[in-house]
Amino acid sequence: MKTLKLKEICTDIFAGAAIFDNDSLSRDYKNGGYRVIRLADIQNNEISFKDCLFYNTQDYKKNRYLLQNNDILISSRGTIFKVAIFYKEDTYKTIPSGFLTCIRLNPELNISVNYVAAYLRHKENSIIVGEKNIKKQIDKKPKIQLKLSDIYSIEIPIISNKVQKEIDKLSSKAINYLKKNIEKTREIGEIISAI
Numbered sequence: 001m002k003t004l005k006l007k008e009i010c011t012d013i014f015a016g017a018a019i020f021d022n023d024s025l026s027r028d029y030k031n032g033g034y035r036v037i038r039l040a041d042i043q044n045n046e047i048s049f050k051d052c053l054f055y056n057t058q059d060y061k062k063n064r065y066l067l068q069n070n071d072i073l074i075s076s077r078g079t080i081f082k083v084a085i086f087y088k089e090d091t092y093k094t095i096p097s098g099f100l101t102c103i104r105l106n107p108e109l110n111i112s113v114n115y116v117a118a119y120l121r122h123k124e125n126s127i128i129v130g131e132k133n134i135k136k137q138i139d140k141k142p143k144i145q146l147k148l149s150d151i152y153s154i155e156i157p158i159i160s161n162k163v164q165k166e167i168d169k170l171s172s173k174a175i176n177y178l179k180k181n182i183e184k185t186r187e188i189g190e191i192i193s194a195i
Contacts, residue, residue, distance in 0.1 A: 005154065005155060006153070012104040013103050015148060027051075032054075035049070036095055037095070037096045045117075047073070067102060075146075076099065077145060079143060112165070115159065128146065
């Protein structure tokens with residue numbers, strides 16, 4: 001089966017923005033600045049916007065990190081490998097934190113974003129294990145340390161459009177199921193809170 005390196009099917013791959021001053025992050029800055037996607041904001045392969053923080057500074061240099069619809073975010077640092085697709089649903093300027101890497105597929109190649117995200121999730125161990133990507137900490141928890149060069153060289157098998165469309169359909173069903181499950185869990189919480 002033909003494979004292509006991730007860098008060959010992307011228009012851009014970049015590390016998230018480094019934001020060092022924690023005082024610059026708050027939920028109160030919704031009217032200005034940038035919404036920041038952090039590792040904690042990715043849950044169950046989805047981005048949860050409810051707890052996102054905002055970077056209060058209008059820094060033109062941060063425009064380099066602006067996310068676009070269908071960008072794939074993967075954790076390049078931390079202890080849990082996460083993959084999610086960013087869907088632009090509002091007007092907030094959104095950037096990934098420095099613990100995430102953005103993968104922007106080349107739309108002209110017609111490769112399914114859902115397929116690439118699912119493949120990355122499926123190949124988690126081979127992506128982060130081995131070689132030099134995981135450092136053992138004193139508490140024995142593995143720490144993910146993916147460099148851009150590691151991500152550029154990930155091999156993606158090129159599968160038929162038919163199979164990619166099937167993955168798109170299944171991904172859509174999974175997302176809808178997850179959203180219904182989250183809604184039911186929220187309703188249960190409201191009932192319990194009212195007791």
